[in-house]
Amino acid sequence: MSDFFSMGGYAMFLWPAYAVTLLAIVINVYTARRDLQQARAEARRRLVAGRPSTADASDSALRVQS
Amino acid sequence: MDWTWFHKFGSPPHVYRLAGLLTPWFAWPAALLILGALYGGLVLAPPDYQQGDGFRIIYVHAPSAWLAVMIYAVMATAAGVGLIWRMKVAHAVAASCAGVGAWFTVVSLLTGMLWGKPMWGTYWVWDPRLTAQLILFFLYLGYMGLRASIDDTSRADRASAVLALVGVVNLPIIRYSVEWWNSIHQAPSVMKMDRPSMPFDMLAPLLAMLLGFTLYFGAVLLIRLRAEILRRERNASWIREELT
Numbered sequence: 001m002s003d004f005f006s007m008g009g010y011a012m013f014l015w016p017a018y019a020v021t022l023l024a025i026v027i028n029v030y031t032a033r034r035d036l037q038q039a040r041a042e043a044r045r046r047l048v049a050g051r052p053s054t055a056d057a058s059d060s061a062l063r064v065q066s
Numbered sequence: 067m068d069w070t071w072f073h074k075f076g077s078p079p080h081v082y083r084l085a086g087l088l089t090p091w092f093a094w095p096a097a098l099l100i101l102g103a104l105y106g107g108l109v110l111a112p113p114d115y116q117q118g119d120g121f122r123i124i125y126v127h128a129p130s131a132w133l134a135v136m137i138y139a140v141m142a143t144a145a146g147v148g149l150i151w152r153m154k155v156a157h158a159v160a161a162s163c164a165g166v167g168a169w170f171t172v173v174s175l176l177t178g179m180l181w182g183k184p185m186w187g188t189y190w191v192w193d194p195r196l197t198a199q200l201i202l203f204f205l206y207l208g209y210m211g212l213r214a215s216i217d218d219t220s221r222a223d224r225a226s227a228v229l230a231l232v233g234v235v236n237l238p239i240i241r242y243s244v245e246w247w248n249s250i251h252q253a254p255s256v257m258k259m260d261r262p263s264m265p266f267d268m269l270a271p272l273l274a275m276l277l278g279f280t281l282y283f284g285a286v287l288l289i290r291l292r293a294e295i296l297r298r299e300r301n302a303s304w305i306r307e308e309l310t
Contacts, residue, residue, distance in 0.1 A: 010122075013184050038293070047306055
């Protein structure tokens with residue numbers, strides 16, 4: 001088992017490389033899901049609030065009809 | 067010829083729903099492939115005759131570098147489609163690519179440095195391959211910076227699309243840098259014309275990792291795309307049906 005972790009003497013290069021990659025994989029899933037939840041929450045808030053504010057009214061031809 | 071399928075991909079509610087349905091079909095195979103490839107690469111594959119166990123960095127380095135380049139190609143293609151056919155969803159795809167691409171460019175550079183130190187004796191050299199990959203990172207940063215600096219979404223879409231398309235020049239430079247110049251970077255082991263220069267138990271985990279990373283990016287892109295569509299379509303009536 002310690003043979004495995006020492007990686008033939010390359011442990012101090014190999015494991016940080018794997019750690020950095022794992023970190024990127026996890027962070028990108030986390031931020032993507034968080035962004036989607038925030039965008040959903042924001043859209044719900046706007047639906048509850050009724051008409052979109054006048055500042056955004058020109059953004060889209062299709063507006064929420066409430 | 068029936069072009070309705072093409073128009074459907076221009077419809078934000080359709081793409082929003084489709085992306086939601088497709089996400090698990092990318093995410094689960096990606097997770098299984100990456101986990102399997104981890105075991106194959108770290109345990110089953112034999113040590114390299116020159117690099118010993120150090121070569122195993124390839125299983126995270128090559129897929130990250132592949133993603134960095136592949137994501138840029140997807141981003142530029144989507145930007146081009148958005149520019150030519152004025153397709154808003156395509157611009158949303160391009161915008162969703164940049165952040166992930168920048169991340170994996172950094173990962174490819176860092177894992178490459180960690181591989182370079184024991185094999186070349188240095189973390190960094192101004193080698194054509196390494197320099198071109200660093201320029202790729204700056205292209206992603208420039209793309210995101212340009213988007214962030216323009217408030218009007220459709221103007222930001224068009225300006226950043228032009229930048230993305232100009233940056234495509236860098237992709238063949240990255241790909242062929244090790245052949246055009248005397249590079250310290252090793253030549254490709256898998257993606258070349260003749261047979262891959264690896265035995266099967268070394269090669270299989272690498273191929274699984276490459277496919278796993280590609281599917282992983284697909285899943286992340288689909289999630290990011292849905293968020294991007296919701297933000298862009300915040301005044302559209304279909305959102306009411308979708309969220310209630």
